[in-house]
Amino acid sequence: MKTASGAQLDFGRLALLVLMLGVGWYFWDSPVFWPLKVLVVMMHESGHALATLLVGGSVDRIHLAANESGSCLSSLPPGFFAKVTVYSGGYLGSAVAGAALLLATFRFQLRRWVLGAACVWLTVMGLLYAGDLFTLAFCLGTALVMGLGAKYLPDGMVDVLNLFIAAFTALYAVFDLRDDLWNSAVRSHSDAALLAELTYVPSIVWAVLWTLLAVGLLAVAAYVSMHAKPKGLQMPSVSARARRA
Template sequence: MDEPFPFPDVPAVPPSPAPPPLGGGRDGAGPDVRGGRAPTEKLPLGGMGLPLILFVLSVWFWHSPLVYPIKILTVFFHELSHGLAAVATGGRMHAIELTADQGGLCWTAGGITWIILSAGYLGSLLWGSGLLWLAAKTRWDREIVQGLGLLLIGVTAVYVRTWFGLAFGLGFGLALLALARHFGAVVCDQFLRYIGLTSSFYVILDIKSDLIDRSIPQSDAFRLGEMIHLPGWVVGVGWMVVAIWLTVRVLESTMTSDPGSRV
């Protein structure tokens, strides 16, 4: 921006500050503070008030099309976690499939089987809880949204092999980049908390539906149960206990977060 240039022998009058553009900050996209600092500590419940309200509405309208993208995102996290677990234990990830009925499949080779099987539900839980925790504990909300968008686009381009999965991954990834570009840090913070909370809840609901209420021979819990000689529902109960415990702990941490401790 050009600096004001006073004419000779004429006292310079400092210009009046221009009103911030709608949305404020960099490029009209939120508070212009390094690291995406946003006054979320002024919001109810340490910034968790609106995400909790949206979460309750999502549960009430659970079959609404508005909640559908979050469900598919959680399935994406589930399958990606299988693949990452395979790679981390010496195997390979070949492809990811996503379907419109909220189904998914990750094709892997090698690796440690029991870790790969456990990584699906627990991994997607870590993704949701991690997003919630990062939104509450850091000031890099816009950067995190951008990173998530790039991750979706990159993984989709390399590994996803279904037309629905390609459309969702690329579309949702671009939407996240647009969100970070055109909205401020407060909006990104609240969005991250909402999808983190809703994704964590969906994991718990999915475990109950797929692994406890009914036994599916192809499910992760059933296959792991066969390996360790336990019923699949026992494995599901164990995963659910871990999921509920972690979700509650992260939620407590975000609601009692000290604003000055955000980095």
Template sequence: MAPPALRPAIATRAWRAAGPHVARASAVATSAVISRRDLTVNDAQRVTLGVIAAYVVAIALLWNLPYIKWILWPFKMLVIAFHEFGHAFACVLTGGRVKSISLDPREGGVTHMQGGRNAITLPAGYLGSSLIGALLTFAGFNINASKIASIVVGVCFLLTLWWGRRDWLTIGTVLAAVGLLVGCWFIAHAEALRFVVLFIGVMSSLYSVWDICDDLILRKVNSSDASVFAQRYGGSSQCWGVIWSIISLGFMVAGIIAGIAAFPQSAAQQREDSQNFIPTKF
């Protein structure tokens, strides 16, 4: 047996010799544990998934039913604002200038732009709104994440309000949306905010899919973004619409999976965390 004074040195040399193998084994074991944890859906997440499923069914039923569909009208206008913001943001990023944004009471919208790259700005409406929807769906798995998301959305709305400052419908829609988000902060320490953010996220994600199908497959509207894109870059409007729809659904699924992986907290833990993060009195 080695003298006591030499034992730490021998142990150190042994650890260094086995280090790479131990490290790899430890990494594999840790990865397996993390994977099992991330794929495990707890009670709070089951509730969230159930709410998402209920939202999908409700929106699908209310989308085109006579008279009843007007229940969704304010939220349709809201996600149209996301759609137009996507066009505007892409225009600015590609060196263009946004002249104005306006929303149409018949559930339409238009962004007047000067410059920018059309190959990016045209699909940015649908893909941008669906990406925003996926991020909101992701945030809807957690109260504090919903608080942060509502702040970011508020900033986006203010930009939309600036670009649409001459359009009263745009102004009214944006202010009503901001008022709804602010009001939900004060309900059960913003627990209500989580479900509102989740609904807006699901609505924005599915709006891209349903609006593309509605315009290009059912109505075949020639003035859609996909139609203009097809005229300029080839292909058919239906083909581009299907591609954008698939991408939009992919964004939504990614948002759900990321939400499950990132927010394993229980409902009670979320409420406790919410009371310590930008707390509200009610």
């Protein structure tokens, strides 16, 4: 299967992505994946923080909790647009992060740069905005793990780790929206509820809109990644490794 540009579907990449998604889905409730879930919550809150800065506001502090909840406390400039942007930044931010990870991992094959960028991001967010000891410890501890992995892990292990983080982030972004869409108890305390109060548009409408945007973004990122021609730093495809073996 080819795109208009002539890039072919890499079935090895596709199979690996499906495998990673399946592992994440099947072992979703395993405590082993707890750090990854909190990591994606940090992506969600970072989306709020980035949106706040983009509209000219200031971020006061970010809180993460062991129960996989989080909050971003900000000072916003007056205006309807600013509030809509910031309230929407969390859900869409985690989806954008998942799409960016898919592209960086599969298309651009950045390997250690992905872990290095995550290390810098977590360090900056922790030092600037952590509002409690748990948030600071999680950000700096995870940043240390990412940094050590970027420096010392073999290339194959870096590849597997990047692939799984990308797949898990995309999966969690969709699950996060699913909970707000179908669980009315959660939705009543979510960003969708804040937007419903602001706009008088029902929270479930916002949840549907965010879900469509997030799923569409992730689908496009996955499609482009699976069809892209390798550029720059390259990770051999699964089929190429099999032939050499």
